[in-house]
Amino acid sequence: MIKWIRWSGLAGFVVVVALIAALWLLALGPLMKMAVEKYGSEAVGAQVNVEDISLGFNPLSLTVTGVQVADKNAPMENVVSFDTAVATLEAFPLLLGHIIVPDVTLSGVALGTQRSFSGELVVEAQEEEESKEETASTDEGSSNNSDSDSETAEAQEGDILPSSDEILARENLLTTQYGKDLEDSYKQHKQTIDTALANIPNEDALKNYETELNNILKGKFKNVEDFKQRKKEFDALNAKFKQDKLAIAELTKAVKESKTGLNQKWSKLKDAPAQDFANLKGKYKLDGAGATNLAALLFGDDVGGYAKTALEYYEIVSPLLSDDEAKAEMQELKDKRLEGRLVHFKSDNPLPEFWIKTLSFTMQLPELEQGTGSVGEVAVKVQDITNQQDVINAPMRLLATGKNLKNMDSLKITGVMDHRKSPSKDLFDLNLQGWQLTNVKLGLVGLKLVSSKASVTAKAVFTKGAMDVVGNGLFKQAKFDTKDTTFVAKEMNAALKNVNQFTVSTSANGELKSPNISLRSDLDKQLNSAFNKRIKQKQAELEADLKEKLNEQLLAYGGDYAEQLKELNLTEGSLKEKGKALEKLAKSEISTYEAQLKAEADAEKARAKAKIDAEKARMKADADAKKAEEKAKIDAEKARAKAKLKAEEDRKKKELEEKAKAKLKKLFG
Amino acid sequence: MFNFVGKFFKLLNGDASPGQIALGFSFALFIGLTPFFSLHNLIIFFFVFAIRVNLGAFFLGSAVFALLAFGIDPLSIKVGEYLLNDPDLLSMWTELYQSDVWRAFKFNHTLLLGSVVISILLFIPMLFISRFIVSTYRVRIMKWFEKLKISKMLKASKFYKYYERLGE
Numbered sequence: 001m002i003k004w005i006r007w008s009g010l011a012g013f014v015v016v017v018a019l020i021a022a023l024w025l026l027a028l029g030p031l032m033k034m035a036v037e038k039y040g041s042e043a044v045g046a047q048v049n050v051e052d053i054s055l056g057f058n059p060l061s062l063t064v065t066g067v068q069v070a071d072k073n074a075p076m077e078n079v080v081s082f083d084t085a086v087a088t089l090e091a092f093p094l095l096l097g098h099i100i101v102p103d104v105t106l107s108g109v110a111l112g113t114q115r116s117f118s119g120e121l122v123v124e125a126q127e128e129e130e131s132k133e134e135t136a137s138t139d140e141g142s143s144n145n146s147d148s149d150s151e152t153a154e155a156q157e158g159d160i161l162p163s164s165d166e167i168l169a170r171e172n173l174l175t176t177q178y179g180k181d182l183e184d185s186y187k188q189h190k191q192t193i194d195t196a197l198a199n200i201p202n203e204d205a206l207k208n209y210e211t212e213l214n215n216i217l218k219g220k221f222k223n224v225e226d227f228k229q230r231k232k233e234f235d236a237l238n239a240k241f242k243q244d245k246l247a248i249a250e251l252t253k254a255v256k257e258s259k260t261g262l263n264q265k266w267s268k269l270k271d272a273p274a275q276d277f278a279n280l281k282g283k284y285k286l287d288g289a290g291a292t293n294l295a296a297l298l299f300g301d302d303v304g305g306y307a308k309t310a311l312e313y314y315e316i317v318s319p320l321l322s323d324d325e326a327k328a329e330m331q332e333l334k335d336k337r338l339e340g341r342l343v344h345f346k347s348d349n350p351l352p353e354f355w356i357k358t359l360s361f362t363m364q365l366p367e368l369e370q371g372t373g374s375v376g377e378v379a380v381k382v383q384d385i386t387n388q389q390d391v392i393n394a395p396m397r398l399l400a401t402g403k404n405l406k407n408m409d410s411l412k413i414t415g416v417m418d419h420r421k422s423p424s425k426d427l428f429d430l431n432l433q434g435w436q437l438t439n440v441k442l443g444l445v446g447l448k449l450v451s452s453k454a455s456v457t458a459k460a461v462f463t464k465g466a467m468d469v470v471g472n473g474l475f476k477q478a479k480f481d482t483k484d485t486t487f488v489a490k491e492m493n494a495a496l497k498n499v500n501q502f503t504v505s506t507s508a509n510g511e512l513k514s515p516n517i518s519l520r521s522d523l524d525k526q527l528n529s530a531f532n533k534r535i536k537q538k539q540a541e542l543e544a545d546l547k548e549k550l551n552e553q554l555l556a557y558g559g560d561y562a563e564q565l566k567e568l569n570l571t572e573g574s575l576k577e578k579g580k581a582l583e584k585l586a587k588s589e590i591s592t593y594e595a596q597l598k599a600e601a602d603a604e605k606a607r608a609k610a611k612i613d614a615e616k617a618r619m620k621a622d623a624d625a626k627k628a629e630e631k632a633k634i635d636a637e638k639a640r641a642k643a644k645l646k647a648e649e650d651r652k653k654k655e656l657e658e659k660a661k662a663k664l665k666k667l668f669g
Numbered sequence: 670m671f672n673f674v675g676k677f678f679k680l681l682n683g684d685a686s687p688g689q690i691a692l693g694f695s696f697a698l699f700i701g702l703t704p705f706f707s708l709h710n711l712i713i714f715f716f717v718f719a720i721r722v723n724l725g726a727f728f729l730g731s732a733v734f735a736l737l738a739f740g741i742d743p744l745s746i747k748v749g750e751y752l753l754n755d756p757d758l759l760s761m762w763t764e765l766y767q768s769d770v771w772r773a774f775k776f777n778h779t780l781l782l783g784s785v786v787i788s789i790l791l792f793i794p795m796l797f798i799s800r801f802i803v804s805t806y807r808v809r810i811m812k813w814f815e816k817l818k819i820s821k822m823l824k825a826s827k828f829y830k831y832y833e834r835l836g837e
Contacts, residue, residue, distance in 0.1 A: 003721075004720055004721055005719060005720065006718065006719060006720060006722075009717075009718035009720075010718060010719040012718060013714065013718040017711075090769065091769075092769035092772070092773040093772075095708065096772065096773055096775070339780065340745075340749060340778050340780025340781065340783075341778070341779055342775070342778050342779075343750075343753040343754070343779065344777065345762055345766040347763075347766050348767060349766075349767055349769065351769075351772065
């Protein structure tokens with residue numbers, strides 16, 4: 001049996017395999033460091049720096065030291081950093097290229113630490129420079145916006161309500177929209193009209209036509225040549241008339257269309273300020289029910305800041321959890337029949353490409369106010385971190401629990417990020433109890449929440465691209481104070497003296513990048529009566545100011561166009577006149593020479609006939625007059641005789657009646 | 670091509686035992702027909718180096734079978750598909766799938782499983798057939814061939830010199 005063994009070959013095999021393994025192990029650390037830095041940087045959009053990665057063998061483990069993940073928005077700061085991470089590895093999956101990490105423990109985890117060098121990606125910096133050059137105008141616009149933002153912030157600090165300028169800058173106004181619309185429309189129509197206008201004859205040209213026409217028609221034709229010459233000139237003039245008539249018709253049409261279009265837009269623009277005002281009034285209604293804006297002004301900046309930071313972290317993590325590329329590769333593999341495929345079976349031991357089964361670390365919470373120190377620690381445990389949740393059939397789970405908390409009874413954050421099916425669904429819960437707040441600036445008339453014990457609960461649901469967040473805070477034993485001596489500050493302070501506890505509710509829903517955020521507080525209700533007077537007065541001022549500003553905007557857009565419309569009306573009138581003049585000229589005709597002679601004879605004939613007719617008419621009129629006079633005389637005679645007869649009859653009738661009355665008297669008397 | 674043929678005849682005409690040559694060809698089935706970068710091939714290499722297998726036959730056979738694999742791959746995939754999807758074997762595959770060691774061997778890959786099975790099935794026949802061919806060649810054909818005039822002429826030719834040079 002031993003004679004079958006080739007000892008030299010066996011030794012050679014062992015040496016070669018050992019050599020390959022040694023090289024692989026030596027190269028693994030630097031290779032992994034390169035890979036983590038390269039792909040990590042690409043994933044977060046800023047530098048990811050690793051000091052060292054070393055390999056351990058009993059058990060197989062990786063130790064990563066000095067990791068810094070730069071903040072892409074603030075390159076001199078780290079989003080997160082840690083001193084060491086010790087990860088155990090499963091050996092056999094590693095042979096298949098699967099990185100399965102049963103446990104990772106991080107130490108020295110910190111958020112927002114300062115960097116000694118910039119964490120900006122070089123390529124990104126170049127691209128940004130290019131984009132800066134390209135969007136110089138946009139930047140100008142945005143800087144204007146930022147100016148107005150800072151103005152807004154200042155305005156908020158000094159006053160209860162946002163100023164009218166701030167409201168107008170913040171809101172998307174119909175006045176602006178319709179104004180721009182009218183402006184664009186006017187430019188377009190003007191171009192059309194100008195083009196058509198260039199083709200029509202002016203007053204001088206019209207007079208010239210008339211003179212030319214009179215010259216052609218003046219006097220009698222001397223002979224046939226004269227007639228032909230005049231006819232030729234007349235035809236040429238007629239052709240010009242027709243061309244000019246067409247040009248005028250086109251211009252008239254253009255002006256008519258412009259008038260209609262601009263009139264419609266103008267009337268929309270005229271109505272826009274009223275509509276804008278109604279909208280703004282509704283939105284910035286500052287009675288009891290609509291006092292949500294007051295809560296937003298009191299707490300909005302802080303809540304908005306926290307939410308923004310949280311969303312930034314979420315946007316970094318979320319895409320890493322679904323591995324679309326891997327799914328596409330899998331499909332591609334299935335399509336390539338000749339290369340074979342992997343058949344998967346049910347398993348209690350699934351093997352994704354990358355899987356950290358448990359990641360745990362403890363980190364310091366940031367200090368709330370400078371010099372007060374950290375509020376404590378939070379122990380974080382994350383389970384099942386992988387880009388192939390469908391393979392392990394489990395979502396990523398997060399549990400963060402407060403430890404050694406200062407001024408806080410308990411803090412618990414749980415999260416489930418489920419990317420197994422599309423659309424993905426991520427849930428987060430926050431529960432914070434007994435948070436002792438002291439001297440919290442409320443950013444309004446120097447107002448401070450001197451002390452309060454708060455409990456906060458929040459629930460956030462993220463489905464693909466959309467969010468739904470609801471948060472509630474209960475603030476007990478609240479004490480407020482302000483050092484400001486203004487009327488508002490005094491009134492507010494007085495009102496807040498009676499407030500022992502209040503709630504703040506916030507909700508955010510809609511698209512992840514532009515959610516609809518609302519913030520409500522029963523503090524508004526409590527302050528309502530105290531503020532009603534002040535608010536009414538302030539609202540009236542605001543309304544007046546708004547109206548004025550909106551009208552200014554209307555004038556800015558509409559002023560010129562009203563004049564332009566008048567001009568258009570005048571132009572239209574002038575065009576009508578010109579059109580009539582041309583019509584009149586066009587009706588003029590030149591007849592043939594023979595026709596002219598015939599016309600003259602006919603005219604003579606007509607004149608003689610007219611004379612005879614006139615004589616006849618005069619004689620007939622005289623005869624009729626005489627007849628009428630005689631008839632009138634006879635009729636007068638007849639009337640007189642008739643009247644005489646009637647008077648005689650009446651007299652006789654009266655005599656008979658008197659005789660009858662006398663007889664009756666005798667009989668009964 | 671000459672190089673290839675030359676090596677083949679040199680091997681047949683050499684002193685290596687037919688059994689070692691046959692074993693070399695048989696092990697070459699695995700290297701040639703199955704995907705090269707697989708864990709089982711490490712075991713094959715271990716056997717080939719540790720046992721007195723004719724390395725010339727092994728490497729020559731590996732090259733030949735790697736060429737043949739282009740034609741055999743579709744059959745290997747079919748065999749792998751059939752076996753991995755056979756309901757009777759499902760429990761066995763599922764059990765093996767639970768083990769990291771077995772999964773490291775990628776037994777659940779259709780091409781790999783099919784080609785390994787084909788290699789195993791051909792291993793014994795290849796061993797006996799190639800041994801028989803080498804022995805028969807040496808006993809009958811080689812001696813008969815050497816006696817031929819033409820072979821003597823060939824030995825004096827440039828081709829033979831080239832062939833000899835390859836064997837050195």
